[in-house]
Amino acid sequence: MIKKLYASRIDGMKESIFSTMSKLNNEYKAINLGQGFPDFDGAKWIFDAACEAMKSGKNQYAPAAGIYSLRAAIAKVYEQYYDLHVNPADEITITAGATEALYSTINALIEPGDEVILFEPVYDSHLADILVAGGTPKFVTLHAPDFSFDAKELEETVTNRTKMILLNNPHNPTGKVYSRDELGIIADCAKRNNLLVLSDEVYEFLTFDSTPHIPIASLPGMKERTITISSTGKTFGLTGWKIGYAVASPELTHAIMSIHQWTTFAVNTPGQHAMSYAFGKLEEYLPDFKALYEQKRDLMLAELAKTKFKAFKPLGSYFMMVEIPDIHGHEAQECAIDLVKRCKVTTVPPEMFYGKSNEGKRLLRLCFAKQDQTIIDGIGNMGKY
Ligand SMILES: Cc1ncc(COP(=O)(O)O)c(C=O)c1O
DSSP states (O other): OOSOSSOGGGTTOOOOHHHHHHHHHHHHTOEESSSOSOSSOOOGGGHHHHHHHHHTTOOSOOOTTOOHHHHHHHHHHHHHHHOOOOOTTTSEEEESHHHHHHHHHHHHHOOTTOEEEEEESOOHHHHHHHHHTTOEEEEEEOBTTTTBOOHHHHHHHOOTTEEEEEEESSOTTTOOOOOHHHHHHHHHHHHHTTOEEEEEOTTTTOBOTTOOOOOGGGSTTOGGGEEEEEEHHHHTTOGGGOOEEEEOOHHHHHHHHHHHHHHTSSOOHHHHHHHHHHHHTHHHHHHHHHHHHHHHHHHHHHHHTTSSOEEEOOSBTTEEEEEOOSSSSOOHHHHHHHHHHHHOEEOBOGGGGOSSOOTTTTEEEEEOOSOHHHHHHHHHHHTTO
8 A cells, every 4th residue: 555645745736726717717618818828820830840840750859958950049049139149059958848948947956945036926837846846935026016026125035045046037927027227136136145047038029119128147247147948839829839948058058958858858859940940030020929919918908998907017928917996895816706707707816926925916817818809808808897
């Protein structure tokens, strides 16, 4: 008889709020503005490159670090967009989505007792990965309306056990894009206290109103201590392909590879060939891609203005937060359930993304990576609340 079926490291793991809300959404046949991915197809012009790779026999295991041409294409993007020199030979790891890059990085670098500073509301897999690795999360709160943080709070959260600051920029769920000044504060804190920075930048190409995306690795003295993670799934709207990457110094890349080789080992080969082709066309592709999402953000903001929900305008990602109206005495969780059951629209209450403050109690997350009619109908249903 097995005494205990599962390892204690999964003790605190609950069903994610996304799964809970999606189940409710299906049960009540609601419009889903909660689910965080596009309900339309991604960049179709990439498909032929994937088929061509398959037909020309590129179907066996890729090298563990990823095919060289994809790593070289990513290095070129860093040079062109961020003036950052990255060596494709030993500073890039291709992973099964950003999710695996996060898992491999955190498990390679964090050990029991290490503290990791996160900005809340957090992206939930960041927290889960830290807990699986035995690390201790510490929180710094991003405050509405602009989701700024207090530099003093950040400094006071650092202890002699702190190993890493985990950043998500542009930020899911608030749509915040960190300014150069804010990144400077985080970078100074990391350098002063000799900390690593893990920067999840999966929405790097989704910034609006000419807001620049600045990788924290591009700040003086930061490249050596930063691991930057991104996702071709977000950049090319093909989340189901699950091709992500981690960019870090040779030493940190070696550590990440140590976990990566025993988890996925290698990522699907034809998809990597297709993405290497896609990055070559990034410059042509980006203007329409950004314009599409900016138009969807503006549509959602315009529709929300007709309701009692107050939106916080996002400058990046495909998410926004709204404040719930004070009309039924509800907090966010009850409001979200009422919205699905009575108004037939699904949102995500972000309360469980907060580890310290209760600032999520009056907020809901909406995703605008949806067809225009879905946005109009979904927000129309919120108007009935
Ligand atoms: C902030 C953030 N990081 C990582 C991911 C996961 O990316 P991938 O699909 O490439 O694993 C997501 C997906 O929603 C995300 O929002």
